[in-house]
Amino acid sequence: MKFGVVIFPGSNCDQDLIKVLQTYTSEPVLKLWHKDTNLQGCTHIFVPGGFSYGDYLRSGAIAKLSPIMAAIAEHAQNGGFVLGICNGFQILCESGLLPGALLRNTNMKFNCKNVHLKAGNTHLVATRKIDANKVLCVPIAHGEGCFYCDEQTLADIEANGQVFFRYCDADGNITDEANPNGSLNNIAGISNATKNVFGMMPHPERCATDYLLNTDGKKVFDSIF
Amino acid sequence: MVHQPATVEQAKQLGLLEEEFHKICDILGRQPNFTEISIYSVMWSEHCSYKNSIVWLKTLPKSGSKMLAEAGEENAGLVDIGDGLACCFKIESHNHPSAIEPYQGAATGVGGINRDIFSMGARPIAQLNSLRFGNIATDRTQWLVKGVVKGIGDYGNAFGIPTVGGEVYFDDCYEQNNLVNAMSVGIVGVGKSISAGAGPAGNPVYIFGSATGKDGIHGAAFASKDMSEDSISDLPSVQVGDPFWEKLILEASMEIIEAGAVVGMQDMGAAGITCSTSEMSAKTDVGMDVWLDKVPMRQPDMKGWELLLSESQERMLVIIEKGREKEVETILEKWDLTFSHIGMVTDTKHVRYFMGDVLEADIPAESLVLGGGAPVYRRTWKEPEYLKQIAAFELNHIADLNLAEAKQAAIQLCNEPNIASKRWIYEQYDSMVGTINESTNLPSDAAVVKIVGTERSLALTVDCNSRYVYADPNKGTQIAVSEAARNIRCSGGVPTAITNCLNFGNPYNEEVYYQFKNAIEGMGEACRKFDTPVTGGNVSFYNQSTNGQAVYPTPTIGMVGIIEKPEHRMSVPFKAAGDAIVLLGNTRNDLGSSQYLAKVKGVSHSPCPSFDLDEEFALHQLLETLAKEHAVASAHDVSEGGLFVTCLESAMAAGLGFDLCTERGLRLDAGLFGESQSRVVVSVSQSGLDHLMTLAAAAGVSATHVGTVLGKAEVIVNGESWGGMSAFAQPYASVIASYMN
Numbered sequence: 001m002k003f004g005v006v007i008f009p010g011s012n013c014d015q016d017l018i019k020v021l022q023t024y025t026s027e028p029v030l031k032l033w034h035k036d037t038n039l040q041g042c043t044h045i046f047v048p049g050g051f052s053y054g055d056y057l058r059s060g061a062i063a064k065l066s067p068i069m070a071a072i073a074e075h076a077q078n079g080g081f082v083l084g085i086c087n088g089f090q091i092l093c094e095s096g097l098l099p100g101a102l103l104r105n106t107n108m109k110f111n112c113k114n115v116h117l118k119a120g121n122t123h124l125v126a127t128r129k130i131d132a133n134k135v136l137c138v139p140i141a142h143g144e145g146c147f148y149c150d151e152q153t154l155a156d157i158e159a160n161g162q163v164f165f166r167y168c169d170a171d172g173n174i175t176d177e178a179n180p181n182g183s184l185n186n187i188a189g190i191s192n193a194t195k196n197v198f199g200m201m202p203h204p205e206r207c208a209t210d211y212l213l214n215t216d217g218k219k220v221f222d223s224i225f
Numbered sequence: 226m227v228h229q230p231a232t233v234e235q236a237k238q239l240g241l242l243e244e245e246f247h248k249i250c251d252i253l254g255r256q257p258n259f260t261e262i263s264i265y266s267v268m269w270s271e272h273c274s275y276k277n278s279i280v281w282l283k284t285l286p287k288s289g290s291k292m293l294a295e296a297g298e299e300n301a302g303l304v305d306i307g308d309g310l311a312c313c314f315k316i317e318s319h320n321h322p323s324a325i326e327p328y329q330g331a332a333t334g335v336g337g338i339n340r341d342i343f344s345m346g347a348r349p350i351a352q353l354n355s356l357r358f359g360n361i362a363t364d365r366t367q368w369l370v371k372g373v374v375k376g377i378g379d380y381g382n383a384f385g386i387p388t389v390g391g392e393v394y395f396d397d398c399y400e401q402n403n404l405v406n407a408m409s410v411g412i413v414g415v416g417k418s419i420s421a422g423a424g425p426a427g428n429p430v431y432i433f434g435s436a437t438g439k440d441g442i443h444g445a446a447f448a449s450k451d452m453s454e455d456s457i458s459d460l461p462s463v464q465v466g467d468p469f470w471e472k473l474i475l476e477a478s479m480e481i482i483e484a485g486a487v488v489g490m491q492d493m494g495a496a497g498i499t500c501s502t503s504e505m506s507a508k509t510d511v512g513m514d515v516w517l518d519k520v521p522m523r524q525p526d527m528k529g530w531e532l533l534l535s536e537s538q539e540r541m542l543v544i545i546e547k548g549r550e551k552e553v554e555t556i557l558e559k560w561d562l563t564f565s566h567i568g569m570v571t572d573t574k575h576v577r578y579f580m581g582d583v584l585e586a587d588i589p590a591e592s593l594v595l596g597g598g599a600p601v602y603r604r605t606w607k608e609p610e611y612l613k614q615i616a617a618f619e620l621n622h623i624a625d626l627n628l629a630e631a632k633q634a635a636i637q638l639c640n641e642p643n644i645a646s647k648r649w650i651y652e653q654y655d656s657m658v659g660t661i662n663e664s665t666n667l668p669s670d671a672a673v674v675k676i677v678g679t680e681r682s683l684a685l686t687v688d689c690n691s692r693y694v695y696a697d698p699n700k701g702t703q704i705a706v707s708e709a710a711r712n713i714r715c716s717g718g719v720p721t722a723i724t725n726c727l728n729f730g731n732p733y734n735e736e737v738y739y740q741f742k743n744a745i746e747g748m749g750e751a752c753r754k755f756d757t758p759v760t761g762g763n764v765s766f767y768n769q770s771t772n773g774q775a776v777y778p779t780p781t782i783g784m785v786g787i788i789e790k791p792e793h794r795m796s797v798p799f800k801a802a803g804d805a806i807v808l809l810g811n812t813r814n815d816l817g818s819s820q821y822l823a824k825v826k827g828v829s830h831s832p833c834p835s836f837d838l839d840e841e842f843a844l845h846q847l848l849e850t851l852a853k854e855h856a857v858a859s860a861h862d863v864s865e866g867g868l869f870v871t872c873l874e875s876a877m878a879a880g881l882g883f884d885l886c887t888e889r890g891l892r893l894d895a896g897l898f899g900e901s902q903s904r905v906v907v908s909v910s911q912s913g914l915d916h917l918m919t920l921a922a923a924a925g926v927s928a929t930h931v932g933t934v935l936g937k938a939e940v941i942v943n944g945e946s947w948g949g950m951s952a953f954a955q956p957y958a959s960v961i962a963s964y965m966n
Contacts, residue, residue: 009469009472009473009560009561010472010473012384012385012472012658013385015659016658016659019660020660049658050383050385051382051383051468051469051472053469054383054467054468054469054470055469056469109375109652109653110375110379110382110653110654110655111652111653112382112652112653112654112655113652114665114666139657139665141382141655141657141658143382203657205660206657206658206660209660211663211675211791212660212662212663212665212666213663213665213666213667214665214666
């Protein structure tokens with residue numbers, strides 16, 4: 001296993017992700033520069049949060065044009081593992097590697113806080129160590145995290161078990177009040193149809209270090225590795 | 226050389242005094258041209274020269290065992306935090322731009338203060354801010370709050386440094402002149418920091434980052450002018466921020482510093498190229514030739530003086546070691562940054578600015594800067610008239626409350642924006658990027674951030690209750706420093722140093738100058754007592770409404786402390802039902818300048834709360850012992866809203882309730898809502914209670930067992946149930962949102 005974290009100009013969660021990933025491997029976690037065209041043999045590709053190219057246009061709309069993205073698409077088509085977090089999720093949707101889109105939060109504001117999540121499908125490679133009834137506490141920090149897609153796509157995502165995480169309340173109930181951004185079906189993260197490409201708005205890397213007094217995010221990384 | 230001499234009238238229009246114009250003629254030995262008086266007008270503005278404040282600023286303590294660079298030596302102070310690391314921090318105002326264009330004004334304030342930190346080679350790790358607005362019910366205030374908060378959020382969030390703390394107050398005096406003070410904290414290896422010097426003659430001078438446009442021209446002079454009805458015509462003086470560029474500049478700066486090719490670096494803030502080139506030259510007693518036509522321009526045909534004075538954001542000036550230009554250029558190209566070789570260090574001691582072959586200005590660098598030729602004024606002061614009204618206040622004329630009225634007053638205070646939760650604001654800031662914010666899941670009075678790779682954490686806070694400073698500038702400022710230190714103590718930290726942002730009215734108004742002088746004296750006294758030297762900061766005068774009424778004197782204190790070990794941390798939430806609630810410190814029959822007196826009783830003028838520096842210091846010594854001995858379960862200082870609100874906050878943070886008894890012999894309102902200083906509410910297990918009392922007695926701090934933590938979310942006061950917590954918690958949580966949404 002070899003981990004690579006993609007760095008776009010404006011990425012700002014790259015170091016946080018590298019710090020956590022580095023606890024899972026003795027090999028150095030590679031930084032993949034957006035101008036690169038090959039993945040240097042990485043088996044697991046992570047697209048971090050931030051504001052790629054400033055995200056002055058639609059989030060991720062410029063990043064999808066970066067040279068590195070062609071290599072990531074090829075890696076994904078060959079069944080390789082890809083996880084995008086926050087801006088990474090937005091970029092993967094913009095690139096077409098994941099279905100749907102992420103719209104402005106319905107309250108039109110950037111929102112940073114802890115939220116509760118439940119795995120949508122505990123048989124995925126990135127959720128397999130999470131109990132179906134377990135409620136995770138994971139932070140969000142985004143202004144454009146409202147997951148949206150057309151009805152047919154949503155039906156397919158649900159039918160194929162592609163829901164990665166859903167927002168819920170502290171007791172695990174999927175309610176409107178627990179939905180921080182207006183996402184359809186409280187969707188916080190999804191996978192592609194072949195279940196090797198994942199995207200999620202919440203930040204598991206922000207709750208995977210002991211001194212932060214919340215390590216629920218480790219469950220995601222434990223599942224992957 | 227352009228030889229069209231400027232006139233006194235032109236100089237006055239640019240904000241210079243007639244005597245200053247003559248001083249310029251003496252320095253140059255000739256009449257200056259228009260470009261030259263433009264340069265002097267910004268460099269000698271209060272914003273750059275501190276001409277009306279420096280006499281008093283020099284009285285503040287600057288040295289201490291942990292100081293690596295003293296105030297004024299560099300762009301920001303440097304403090305030793307152990308393990309070979311230094312902390313670099315500073316607070317700065319962006320008041321006037323934010324009053325006119327709140328979004329960009331606040332955003333560029335955040336950008337500017339972060340550049341001050343990373344131009345020293347320190348990577349910013351945390352940001353804080355201190356905001357003041359007028360009445361939250363007015364459309365104007367709501368527009369300002371929304372704009373300022375979005376500006377701070379959009380800039381800081383994209384830049385990728387967490388906003389971990391802050392304070393927000395609403396008061397009518399800030400209706401037209403709101404305050405936006407932004408603080409940044411960075412870390413750099415000891416001995417790895419970069420100076421803002423220029424090195425020997427021959428070194429090349431580069432500009433990199435954004436291209437230079439016409440925005441922000443005369444911004445520094447604008448900041449040193451009264452706010453007035455026609456300030457809106459100053460709109461082009463407000464700059465536009467681009468956090469994406471700032472992020473690229475940060476990463477590129479870190480890389481070129483790491484490469485070891487940088488001699489000196491300074492960001493371009495107030496007075497742009499002029500300020501950075503002259504200050505860097507003066508610092509190393511050299512000169513600089515600058516070719517303005519080489520500066521990347523955002524629009525064609527810019528004039529020399531426009532290029533010199535532009536305050537376009539996200540630009541850095543860097544002096545490179547001669548011969549290593551290519552290395553630096555390669556890094557800047559990697560980050561797709563615009564850059565240009567715009568000049569050369571010389572041994573002339575003059576800054577000389579050229580457009581093509583034409584010499585536009587030729588000025589001794591030293592004559593422009595603070596500590597050099599910039600003017601220094603001693604202003605006169607007189608005791609403000611309003612202090613008589615304050616002195617006439619009689620507590621006996623205020624009727625005390627019965628228990629039922631006290632409950633209503635408590636609910637009213639929970640509806641008070643100055644007391645209520647600021648969640649609506651701070652959730653718009655990314656507080657967690659960087660994964661070092663230890664307060665997210667365990668709140669404490671100061672924000673706590675991990676110093677990665679060490680056992681230590683930093684405790685960070687910004688504080689100033691300006692109502693107290695208004696009532697007594699000296700004592701009020703002592704309280705501001707003390708509250709900052711108390712917040713750090715309540716988090717388990719040791720106060721280390723402060724930065725200050727001094728927001729006052731017009732210094733030529735003698736009553737305002739009285740406030741300023743006395744505030745500085747009070748600050749010095751408190752800082753000496755706590756051994757927290759002043760590492761630097763910023764002076765913002767001319768904060769007043771269009772009718773000339775100054776804002777409350779607001780000397781905001783940004784303080785950094787060190788938490789030596791994780792187990793020293795103390796936090797706000799109560800921990801367990803049945804724990805004893807103990808009030809440390811003395812409660813007096815004192816309602817002075819409390820939110821209760823101002824908002825419930827409608828008294829605008831009352832004295833500063835009683836305060837004694839020695840009493841405060843004794844409390845801090847006790848708090849240090851409590852932290853080291855893990856002697857308490859929670860600690861939260863008593864501030865706005867008094868003992869009641871303090872207990873409420875500790876209970877809400879834990880989802881618990883409390884049963885509280887006020888002390889006998891006290892007025893009920895003073896016991897519940899008075900803001901007597903130097904007090905902290907702690908909770909402790911019943912088995913630890915005796916030991917706590919023993920420690921307090923040994924420290925000479927009075928400790929009163931005032932209540933018990935309840936397992937259910939209920940409030941009991943003096944034996945009477947006030948019902949569920951929600952009657953208080955609900956308005957506390959939602960009142961600001963109810964105005965803003």
